[in-house]
Every structure is written in C-alpha cells, then in structure tokens.
Amino acid sequence: METALYLLPVTLGDTPIETVLPSYNKEIILGIRHFIVEDVRSARRFLKKVDREIDIDALTFYPLNKHTSPEDISGYLKPLIAGQSMGVISEAGCPAVADPGADVVAIAQRKNLKVVPLVGPSSIILSVMGSGFNGQSFAFHGYLPIEPDERAKKLKTLEQRVYSEQQTQLFIETPYRNNKMVDDILRNCRPQTKLCIAANITCEGEYIRTKTVKEWQGKVPDLSKIPCIFLLYK
Structure with a gap:
C-alpha cells in the first residue's frame, strides 16, 4: 500500500457497506492507523462497520471541523510526513466535498504529499x-x-x-x-x-x-x- 493521504468515503445513511463501497476501500482502511475525521464517534462507528474486528483503541483520531484551527490541521499531517498513511473520513459521503476535509487536503497538496481519493457515494x-x-x-x-x-x-x-x-x-x-x-x-x-x-x-x-x-x-x-x-x- 502506497503511503498517502487517503480520502475515504462513507455511507450516506444506514446502508450496508458492500452496496456502496468497493472491497478495495476496506483493504486500504485496514492499513491505516491515523484518521482525520469530522466526528470521532461516527468515524469509529463507520470503521466498526467496515470490520467488526478492527482494534479501534489502536487507532489515532484527529478531529476536523469548523472549530479546528489551521495550525492544528497542519500539525495533523505529521504521521504522513513521517511515512505513515492517513485517512480522511467525513460525516457522510465523500470527504473534502462540501466538507471541512478540503482544508487538510489543501495543506497536503502544498506540502507535495500524495493524495488518493477513493470511490464512494456522493x-x-x-x-x-x-x-x-x-x-x-x-x-x-x-x-x-x-x-x-x-x-x-x-x-x-x-x-x-x-x-x-x-x-x-x-x-x-x-x-x-x-x-x-x-x-x-x-x-x-x-x-x-x-x-x-x-x-x-x-x-x-x-x-x-x-x-x-x-x-x-x-x-x-x-x-x-x-x-x-x-x-x-x-
């Protein structure tokens, strides 16, 4: 798995994962330990939906919403700069589209870090x-x-x-x-x-x-x- 900032779509509601997300997404998600998320609680719930066996406590979550400062957002990318893949998870649908995730993607682009958007419902x-x-x-x-x-x-x-x-x-x-x-x-x-x-x-x-x-x-x-x-x- 290539080191990158992965933009991870989630379901738009209480929909079975397999009906709207490719199986490839699960492979990527299971290789990530650092997640930048709009809401920590819903992100944890989504990841458990992806794989019930996932060790949530071994993961690190960085909240990203309208109250997050630009300084905090920039600091969130330290694991990626150090060579560890990161994931961005929105509250629903595709991150960075009508979503605060765009801010962290913009920073990643300025720092010449690889950004990979995955397929999912918009x-x-x-x-x-x-x-x-x-x-x-x-x-x-x-x-x-x-x-x-x-x-x-x-x-x-x-x-x-x-x-x-x-x-x-x-x-x-x-x-x-x-x-x-x-x-x-x-x-x-x-x-x-x-x-x-x-x-x-x-x-x-x-x-x-x-x-x-x-x-x-x-x-x-x-x-x-x-x-x-x-x-x-x-």
Whole structure:
C-alpha cells in the first residue's frame, strides 16, 4: 500500500457497506492507523462497520471541523510526513466535498504529499445523475440564506442562471427545514422551471423525482428530517 493521504468515503445513511463501497476501500482502511475525521464517534462507528474486528483503541483520531484551527490541521499531517498513511473520513459521503476535509487536503497538496481519493457515494453526483438535468455544467451552492427576502433573491438568481447559462443549480437545507425550502421554491420560481427533489439517496426510501414547479404544487411529500438535495433546471 502506497503511503498517502487517503480520502475515504462513507455511507450516506444506514446502508450496508458492500452496496456502496468497493472491497478495495476496506483493504486500504485496514492499513491505516491515523484518521482525520469530522466526528470521532461516527468515524469509529463507520470503521466498526467496515470490520467488526478492527482494534479501534489502536487507532489515532484527529478531529476536523469548523472549530479546528489551521495550525492544528497542519500539525495533523505529521504521521504522513513521517511515512505513515492517513485517512480522511467525513460525516457522510465523500470527504473534502462540501466538507471541512478540503482544508487538510489543501495543506497536503502544498506540502507535495500524495493524495488518493477513493470511490464512494456522493449525493451531489448521484442527484445530478438521477435528475435528468444538465450533467455537463452544474453548480452546488450548499445552504441558501435563511432570511426570507435574501432566500427569495438567491432562488431567483439561481433560476436565472439556469436559463442564461443552461447550468443545473444544486443546494441543500437542514432536514427539519426541507418543507419550508420547497414552499419557498414553489413560491419564487417560474411554473415551467423544473425542480428535482433527491432524498435519502442510496438509503431505504430513496426518492428522486423531477417535475415542473407547477406540477409539484400540492403534491410534495413530507420531507422533514430527511437528507435532501434540491436541483433546478429548465
């Protein structure tokens, strides 16, 4: 196994590992002793899912979240510099995509350390695949503003990019506010604009549907507490 910073995808929910991750990932994981993780508890749980016999207490975890200082992040790579492979684990999906893991990858690149992204589920890519929208040009915007007027303005700006640039627009919301997000989309976007709602991707109850704003009116399922991605296109 080549010494590198391995970016280790995890499941997007309570999904069997073997349905979404290649067996090769397990081989790599079992060769790593140092993990940079978004959440230590969920990372430990994921590793036990990969192999129930793994000795968790023999592993070292370095927390990486919005509160971690740049100095701490840079120091995390000492084992890698010393010749030991390291792994980056996100809370869900692929690390370094809409995720603080990008910070440590940037440092590794600046230090000319080898970075190896492994194959795994990305809700962003999977939702684009399932939407029927433009997969040649798309943009992910993360969370939209919470304040109603700012959110309405942002939705209209994104919708305009759909028509002027033929670009698919993606964004997310905190699960308990999903229903309010859909209400805002239906209130602010044109009737002919297409909205894809992609929920519970790769998990039980997966739901990926594309309709026009007009067709969604009065027919939106309850999306509260469900991880969703919303996509707009023409």
